[in-house]
Amino acid sequence: MQLGMIGLGRMGANMVKRLAKNGHECVVFDRSQQVVSDLAKEKGVTGGTSLEDFVSKLSKPRAIWLMIPAGVVEQTIAEIVPHLEKDDILIDGGNSYYIDDIRRSKELEPKGIRYVDVGTSGGVWGLERGYCMMIGGPKEAVEYLDPIFKTIAPGVGDIPKTPGREKVGGTAEMGYLHCGETGGGHFVKMVHNGIEYGMMAAYAEGLGVLKAANIGKHTAEIDAETTPLRDPEHYLYDFNLPDVAEVWRRGSVIASWLLDLTASALIVDPELSKYGGRVSDSGEGRWTIKAAIDEGVPTPVLTTALYSRFSSRGEADFSNKLLSAMRFAFGGHLEKPHEK
Template sequence: MELGMIGLGRMGGNMAQRLVLGGHRVVGYARNPDTLREIEKKDIVPAATLEALVNELKSPRTIWLMVPAGAPVDETITALWPLLIPGDIIIEGGNSNYKDTQRRAQMLATSKIHLVDAGTSGGVWGLQNGYSIMVGGDEQVIEGLRPIFETLAPAPDKGWGRVGPSGAGHFTKMIHNGIEYGMMQAYGEGFAILRHKQEFNLDLHQIAEIWRDGSVVQSWLLDLTAAALAENPGLEGIAPYVADSGEGRWTVAEAIDLDVAAPVITLALLQRLQSRDSDSFSNKLLSALRNQFGGHAMKKE
């Protein structure tokens, strides 16, 4: 098969390369001439404009977007729309809010253009290991795209599937990332306890390696924990600041809307927010209150 790829950052570029290695023809759009030269070395056909990308593809065209969620997706779709014809397909592989995806799918359907949402997990390791892909959209359209998903997945029959109509792919990926928040928080807290038990002088990397095989807490996240601790056992030079890209917030909001208790995911999100407050007024007030009612000592800056 052939397809266009818009968004050739690290993940999008790796996905395009995996598709090429799998025998697909990929046309990549980039405004930067240096990027065009780089992708051409990887047998990706370069396109300096959206018009050039569309013209390089035969109808019905398939164009995969890997651009940041929000306005960039809307802007890209708005620019692409006049260049497409009925039957063309846009695959949106970023971390968009599923409600935006439903809106975009309905909008494009007025021109008989299909939108497929492909929630994609795998990070920078996907080129070697394959990607987990949660797909939403028309069943018949997705079936026609099967060769693409089978190539990107860890195996043709593993790691991908249609999970429901438009929006379902991004919704499922949102919950996936919410679970990821909770798992990462648990690993972080557990290893922090181990580190603070100075009596035993524990080797955290050794423990991570032990847990990687045969343990009920083994996972890819634990593999990455072991790799991080091997590289930097004390995590020196890393600020205790944890960013979030939005999916955890959306997951918590959805849980509230659905009256579903999600305390672990919610607390993991709140811990990320707390990590960014280097001058916590709330913690200062807690210390002042303890001093007010109990005369407890306050630590001065």
């Protein structure tokens, strides 16, 4: 089958490679022509020099997958739509907000352009492992694209089968799922990323507690008068974090792919010295919390994990200064620059 791909970064380029390797024909476009010409060297890949040229190389009905940052989807759709026709399919595979999907699909409806939203997970490992896809949109368009989804997805692989799944059928065990109406794919991916924040925070915090378990060896550096460390002898452990992460990967309750990646990072550099610890967020965690509030569903873990990211970027600094100011005002307490 033929697919047009716009956005050839960490995700889009590898998805094209996976499709081309498996016999699909890809027409590609990126705002960087260098990236286009590099990828067009692959068998089965044709480059477009402009959006218009890209569209002209696609057969009808066209299937065009956007794999670009959420912030440029609006503009890109506006630029491409004048070149599209009834029955063409636009797929947004990035991390867009599902509420934008609902609006965009309504705007495209009078032109007969079908809109499919796909939450894609797999990161830079997807070329090799395949991409998990959470899909929303009209059934017939999703079914039309099935050969594409089937190829991009990981497939059944060697993951043990869920008992009872054989009675249910469907594509979920191949790593892609039509989750529901327009926006449903990005809604499920939004919550996936909310969970991702929570799981990441849990590993990071737990390993942080293990790292500090030798604090009792540094009592000389601690201000004994005010620091509430009563029993230094309880904190004399120099845990080997790369080893702990590794052992947890082997049969433990908390084994996971995120833990695999954590173990890999720690073995390369246990001090993680190339990172400053300012953790970005691209929106999906925030939208998950908004949805939870609208639904009245408590999500304390996911919310705290999101707030930790804000704090990591210094967003709590002013509030913390105010705490110190109040403490000083009511008790004359001074900040201790080196306090643990």
